[in-house]
Amino acid sequence: MKTAFSAxxxxxxxxxxxxxPYYDLxxxxxxxxxxxDFPPGTMPGVDEPKPSWVVLNFDDVAAVAWDHDSFSSRDxxxxxxxxxxxxxxNHDRPEHTRLRKIATKVFQPASIKSxxxxxxxxxxxxxxxxxxxxQTIDVMAEYCAMLPSRVMAYxxxxxxxxxxxxRNWASAFMLSADxxxxxxxxxxxxxxxxxxxxxxxxxDRIAKGQNTPGPLLNAFIRTEVDGDSLSFExxxxxxxxxxxxxxxxTSFYLGNLIAVFADFNDIWQGFVExxxxxxxxxxxxxxxxxxxxxxxxxxxxxxxIGNADIKRGDWVACFFGAANYDPETFPEPYEFQLNRKNxxxxxxxxxxxxxxxxxxxxxxxxxxxxxxxxxxxxxxxxAGEAVWQDVSLLNHGLHSxxxxxxxxx
Numbered sequence: 001m002k003t004a005f006s007a008x009x010x011x012x013x014x015x016x017x018x019x020x021p022y023y024d025l026x027x028x029x030x031x032x033x034x035x036x037d038f039p040p041g042t043m044p045g046v047d048e049p050k051p052s053w054v055v056l057n058f059d060d061v062a063a064v065a066w067d068h069d070s071f072s073s074r075d076x077x078x079x080x081x082x083x084x085x086x087x088x089x090n091h092d093r094p095e096h097t098r099l100r101k102i103a104t105k106v107f108q109p110a111s112i113k114s115x116x117x118x119x120x121x122x123x124x125x126x127x128x129x130x131x132x133x134x135q136t137i138d139v140m141a142e143y144c145a146m147l148p149s150r151v152m153a154y155x156x157x158x159x160x161x162x163x164x165x166x167r168n169w170a171s172a173f174m175l176s177a178d179x180x181x182x183x184x185x186x187x188x189x190x191x192x193x194x195x196x197x198x199x200x201x202x203x204d205r206i207a208k209g210q211n212t213p214g215p216l217l218n219a220f221i222r223t224e225v226d227g228d229s230l231s232f233e234x235x236x237x238x239x240x241x242x243x244x245x246x247x248x249x250t251s252f253y254l255g256n257l258i259a260v261f262a263d264f265n266d267i268w269q270g271f272v273e274x275x276x277x278x279x280x281x282x283x284x285x286x287x288x289x290x291x292x293x294x295x296x297x298x299x300x301x302x303x304x305i306g307n308a309d310i311k312r313g314d315w316v317a318c319f320f321g322a323a324n325y326d327p328e329t330f331p332e333p334y335e336f337q338l339n340r341k342n343x344x345x346x347x348x349x350x351x352x353x354x355x356x357x358x359x360x361x362x363x364x365x366x367x368x369x370x371x372x373x374x375x376x377x378x379x380x381x382x383a384g385e386a387v388w389q390d391v392s393l394l395n396h397g398l399h400s401x402x403x404x405x406x407x408x409x
Contacts, residue, residue, distance in 0.1 A: 007034040007054045013390035019293065020334070023056050023322035030056040031308040035317055037393060039075045039296055040089075040174050040244065045181045052296060052315030053308060056322035058329040058347075060305055064297055064318050065351040068092065071297035071316060073354060089241065089295070089354065096353060102230055103238070103357055106219040112360040115155075115215065116368070122150050123368045127376070133407040136383040140255045140401045148250040151365060152243050156195075157202065157214020165194075170247035173240075175392040195239040199232065216242065242358065249291045250362045252397025256289035257282075257366055261373070261380045262403045264336055268380055271370070278370055282363060283343040286324075288336050290348030291395040293321035320347040321396055379406035 005025040009015065015022045026032050031053040038049050055061050064071050075090050130142035137143075149166035153159070158166070171177035172187035203221055205212050212218055220235045230238065260281065261268040271277050297316045302309070310316065324346050325333040349356040356362075373380065384402035389395075 007032045008036065008051075010035050010054070011037050011393060016390045016393050016396075017388040019321060019393060019396065020325045023319065023325060026054060027056050027322070027326070030054060030060060031305050031310070031316070032056075033308070037294075037317070038175060040394060044175070050315050052317045053305075053310055054317050054319060055305065056319050056326070057306075058323040058326035061318050061320060061323040061347060062351050063305070064316055065320075065347075065354065068096075068353055070300055070303050072300050073295075073297060075296060075298075089245075093353070098228065099230075099234070100353070100357070101225045102223055102228065105223050105225055106216070107357045107360065109360060111215075111219065112364060115361070116364060118154060119151060119364050119368050120372075122154065123147060123365070123372055126150060127372060131376075131405055133377075133405055136402050136404055138400050138402045139258050140251075140398050144251050144255040144258070144398075144401070147254065147369070148247045148365060151250075151361075152246050155214060155216035155246075156198070156239060156243070157212060157217055158198070165190075166243055166247050167251075170244045170251075173244040174248040175394055176248060176252075176389055176397070178391045191240060191243070192236065195236045195243075199235050199239065203232070245356075246358055246361065249395060250365055252291035252395050253286070253289075253362060253366060254369055255398040255401045256291065256396075257285050257370065258373075258380065258403060259386055259398060259401055260285050260289065260336065261370075262382045262401075263386070265379075267336065267338070270338070272374055272378070275371065275374060277338065278367060280338040280343065281370070282366060283346060284336055284338055284340060286348040287330060287333075287340075287343060287346035288324075289396065290321060290324055290346060291397050292348050292350070293393050293396050294319045295350070295354075320350065323347045373405075376408070377405045378408045380404075381406065 005022060007026060010019070010022065033051060033053050035052050035054045036049045038044055038047065055064055072092050073090055074092055126143055126147045130146070131137055145167055146163055149163040149170070150160070152166050153163050169187050169191040172179060172184045173191070199217070202212055202214065202217055206221060217239065220230055220238050223229065267281060271281060294317045297318060299310050299312055299314045299316060301312050304310065324330065327333055329342070329345065330340065349359045381404045383404045386398055387400040389397055389399040
């Protein structure tokens with residue numbers, strides 16, 4: 001690896017596959033200017049990203065993410081493109097406050113916890129569909145790709161056979177699929193068109209007193225806070241937001257979790273002997289192999305961070321993945337450690353007012369997966385090279401993750 005590494009090289013495939021050593025090369029210069037990349041939903045080959053500042057240190061990333069007055073979440077490139085804007089992710093106060101109050105009630109812990117039996121049933125079915133004992137299984141191509149999509153289809157009351165549609169929509173929007181712009185645009189239009197019709201039909205059935213499957217969609221439609229509720233268009237875009245984030249990011253996390261079990265036998269054996277270790281494994285996996293790597297902000301005023309004089313209108317890329325490997329906050333970051341006293345400080349769910357509301361749902365899917373793997377198998381073995389995706393630095397996750405599940409005696 002050459003030490004003469006610059007921010008404009010961060011989008012190279014070899015960096016995307018394993019970005020952490022490259023973050024280290026830039027960390028002492030952070031914030032550093034010159035990175036170009038695409039926000040979710042935009043079109044590589046069509047849209048043209050602006051150069052941005054790269055923020056890599058834990059304290060600086062936290063400061064930018066927390067200071068929502070100085071760093072706007074509105075994404076001009078996304079707004080000017082054909083992509084639908086994401087709910088909450090691309091909103092500033094006061095509109096963000098209004099929307100988050102409603103969404104917080106939708107995602108309240110009791111509501112997420114009530115989904116556990118349905119998630120368990122989907123985990124069981126998906127493992128039955130794709131896992132064969134003592135044979136090589138690429139969990140990314142099968143289980144990890146499909147479980148989150150099936151969960152999202154259930155939550156929105158979609159036909160079960162639309163799980164592959166959900167997967168395609170999420171991969172296209174979140175830029176992890178290396179496809180032509182026309183195909184990406186077609187998936188975006190297909191998803192938005194489906195949800196517009198689906199939400200309209202759902203609202204009509206509710207008005208007629210008919211049974212309506214889809215607990216999350218029902219909640220988006222019915223939830224009120226201080227007499228305020230979501231508009232039709234807001235419901236549609238919340239569906240799109242939850243679908244692309246809930247399917248894609250969780251898919252990568254599940255693959256990364258299974259990679260930890262396959263690559264660190266002591267972690268797996270410890271979990272087999274003591275299932276209460278899951279919470280520590282879950283948090284350290286989010287730090288060590290956390291999918292979300294970066295999100296963009298736009299400076300609303302001239303501001304100085306470190307030695308960087310950032311001007312109003314400049315783009316700033318918050319690298320949450322780099323913050324998770326800052327040795328000043330997480331000593332020996334390249335070691336997977338279950339005894340980190342500050343493990344809950346990982347930034348894989350963001351920070352500040354934009355911290356991910358869907359985190360408890362992702363944890364529910366991961367916990368159910370881990371529990372059923374423990375119940376079914378005595379060993380998870382690496383069966384081939386783990387190949388990390390190299391299409392987009394938006395998420396860090398596996399393209400291929402071949403393992404063998406060994407049955408209990």
